[in-house]
């Protein structure tokens with residue numbers, strides 16, 4: 001063993017999704033003299049992080065989430081400046097929120113500050129003129145400018161390659177136990193190897209509580225499964241330059257009387273007759289294809305490594321989407337092939353804010369509960385965790401995401417005052 005390495009601090013990052021990769025990257029920059037090991041059962045960014053729609057935006061109902069996303073977008077831009085524009089795609093193509101109603105979509109949308117950065121239109125005629133693919137009765141359009149699409153897998157691989165140059169070490173192993181030792185912590189892997197560490201970061205995505213439990217910790221999170229699918233747009237319903245478009249209205253799907261009777265009489269299908277939340281989203285994909293998603297599932301599940309398909313998901317989403325893009329109706333009965341369908345977990349807290357920072361156990365940190373915003377906030381989340389570990393000054397938003405916030409009376413007041421659950 002190299003004597004000069006004997007006293008180097010060792011940090012083990014448990015999980016190499018986008019959160020673990022980002023933590024490793026920023027730690028390797030802030031603390032270049034620390035030994036960092038990034039451990040994952042699989043290839044980096046291959047679980048939830050590979051299922052992301054890769055959309056980003058800095059508009060959120062609460063300022064803390066806006067600040068976290070804003071910082072993350074800044075960091076992604078910094079990475080592009082550093083690695084070059086061609087290194088990974090970061091497109092500011094916007095988010096287009098639409099509604100059949102004229103009520104505000106965002107509480108502050110009439111403020112001068114909001115209108116300075118975003119575009120609001122509530123003249124159905126002019127909306128239809130500039131977006132002829134939309135239903136002519138769409139009466140509200142809000143275009144968020146600081147938003148778009150990032151090739152997050154390429155970005156994560158760049159961050160990883162860069163951190164490796166500074167000594168970050170990657171191991172492909174399953175962690176089967178974490179324990180405290182007289183010197184620090186021991187990470188025990190499936191092949192019986194043990195990695196010793198002074199500090200641990202739990203970044204295990206949907207499995208954060210599996211790892212937490214090994215240390216007698218528990219995080220107030222749960223998992224749901226959310227899905228997307230991609231189909232060819234055979235009839236070119238969606239313009240290739242359409243921004244990421246989100247229909248905010250909740251709805252009950254439109255069925256013929258015969259269909260409705262059938263659906264309601266079936267135990268397996270009757271969910272299709274229930275009211276659905278808003279936020280169906282759609283965007284053009286490469287190769288004349290379109291990608292659609294609708295995070296309507298609220299069923300709590302135990303995390304799993306593989307996720308099967310869900311009967312009728314594409315048909316239900318296309319039916320819901322044809323409410324605001326009528327041209328999609330033709331795909332509902334005869335879904336164009338090839339259909340690519342996939343899903344992953346949203347791991348979330350009650351208020352849908354992430355957990356980033358120190359836990360109840362000394363030298364154990366967490367980045368988790370990144371739900372449907374982990375791609376867009378990963379850089380800022382990794383940076384924030386690295387700043388905690390390096391004992392550097394923290395940004396204002398840190399307190400809102402501190403894992404111990406539920407025991408802080410002041411933060412509890414903030415949490416109690418929230419009126420919406422923050423689901424995307």
Ligand SMILES: Cc1cc2nc3c(=O)[nH]c(=O)nc-3n(C[C@H](O)[C@H](O)[C@H](O)COP(=O)(O)OP(=O)(O)OC[C@H]3O[C@@H](n4cnc5c(N)ncnc54)[C@H](O)[C@@H]3O)c2cc1C
Pocket residue numbers: 014015016017018019020039040041042043044045046047048049050051052053054055056173174175176203204205206207226227228342343344345346367368369370371372373374375376377
């Ligand atoms: C369908 C879908 C669409 C989404 N779209 C967007 C979007 O448009 N924009 C956005 O910002 N976010 C989006 N998200 C959310 C985003 O993908 C996640 O928040 C993010 O990927 C979570 O990253 P993570 O690193 O926390 O978790 P993960 O990517 O799940 O990484 C956790 C890692 O831990 C490893 N691990 C777990 N247990 C062990 C163990 N015992 N031993 C070793 N390794 C272990 C896993 O193998 C995994 O690699 C979407 C999510 C889904 C499901």
